[in-house]
Amino acid sequence: MKPIVLTDVAGYRFSASAINQYLRCPRKFYYSSLLRLPQPYSTTASFGTIIHDTLEKLHNWAGAQPIRPIYEDANAQSQLVLEEVWQEAGKGFIYPAVQKAYRQKAQRLLKRYTQVEFQRIGADVPIRTTSESSFEQNFHLGRFPIAGRIDRVDYFGSGEVAIIDYKTGSGEKGHNALIKDFINLAQKSTWQPTDYQLPLYYFYWSAVAGTPPRYIGHYQLKHSKGPRLTLIEIRPGAPTPEERLKGNRKYLYQEEMEEILPALLQVLEEMDQANQNFPTHPSSVRECQMCPYTFACEGAGEEEGEEE
Numbered sequence: 001m002k003p004i005v006l007t008d009v010a011g012y013r014f015s016a017s018a019i020n021q022y023l024r025c026p027r028k029f030y031y032s033s034l035l036r037l038p039q040p041y042s043t044t045a046s047f048g049t050i051i052h053d054t055l056e057k058l059h060n061w062a063g064a065q066p067i068r069p070i071y072e073d074a075n076a077q078s079q080l081v082l083e084e085v086w087q088e089a090g091k092g093f094i095y096p097a098v099q100k101a102y103r104q105k106a107q108r109l110l111k112r113y114t115q116v117e118f119q120r121i122g123a124d125v126p127i128r129t130t131s132e133s134s135f136e137q138n139f140h141l142g143r144f145p146i147a148g149r150i151d152r153v154d155y156f157g158s159g160e161v162a163i164i165d166y167k168t169g170s171g172e173k174g175h176n177a178l179i180k181d182f183i184n185l186a187q188k189s190t191w192q193p194t195d196y197q198l199p200l201y202y203f204y205w206s207a208v209a210g211t212p213p214r215y216i217g218h219y220q221l222k223h224s225k226g227p228r229l230t231l232i233e234i235r236p237g238a239p240t241p242e243e244r245l246k247g248n249r250k251y252l253y254q255e256e257m258e259e260i261l262p263a264l265l266q267v268l269e270e271m272d273q274a275n276q277n278f279p280t281h282p283s284s285v286r287e288c289q290m291c292p293y294t295f296a297c298e299g300a301g302e303e304e305g306e307e308e
Helices: 016-024 026-034 043-063 071-092 096-117 175-180 197-209 254-272 285-290 300-304
Strands: 128-134 149-155 161-167 215-220 228-235 251-253
Touching: 016 026, 016 197, 016 254, 043 071, 043 096, 043 128, 043 149, 043 161, 071 096, 149 197, 149 215, 161 197, 161 228, 175 215, 175 228, 197 215, 197 254, 228 254, 251 254
Parallel strands: 161 215, 228 251
Antiparallel strands: 128 149, 149 161, 215 228
16 A cells, blocks of 8 residues: 655645544545545435535524524525525435435424524523634644634624534434543543544634634534534633543533643544555444445455355
């Protein structure tokens, strides 16, 4: 396998998706992000793009209104925006029946979202929301150039902000599960990081805005109980010794977030090593079972099933 030093590749920028893919399996990252081998068309990915684009346009519209829109108006606007987005993006669905099913699914999801989002009351309602903010070109972690795009930033009257990522998948995660993706909260010897997206958002915002965000989290749009906003509070300072022993929490401290950085930089170093062979090392059996590159890989999932 040809040695690749990513920081020597002109214009290459590390991203959360690339890092997470590397964590799931280095060989899969090599095939997808470096060789760019073709993957089967994904209706799920296309659907996610449509929803993200629709929500961006919806919140741009809402932000231009003199007062926060009520649910009925926001829902009507979301459906109009969906039709606009669908005129182009919907062409990717090859079969008419599939396109119709996903279109109806999008209409239902947006109705539930606007019902939840535009009927919120109290202190948790932002005074302003912005959408789709790309990382600045010159942003680095250590020596590594980083690319990214934040789905949404909520600004509150207190001056605090929440960095939010929309999720259109069917997975449901609470506060503790989100935290355990990137911090070994329970101090388990077998723990491995699986998702560095929220920490990357945290480090980016802290560097560019000059102050850390107060919240980071997911807006889970397909939650079984309706769209659910799950925010991790980032408190100033450091946890007490007693708090560090808690295996379940809904909050973290700024010191804990900073403690993530060396581990994240170590992963970036591994990805960038000269003579890196990007071995087959799936994080789970399911990674091999669901991988689109089995035709090119002698991976663990295939080897386990071989017979003499």
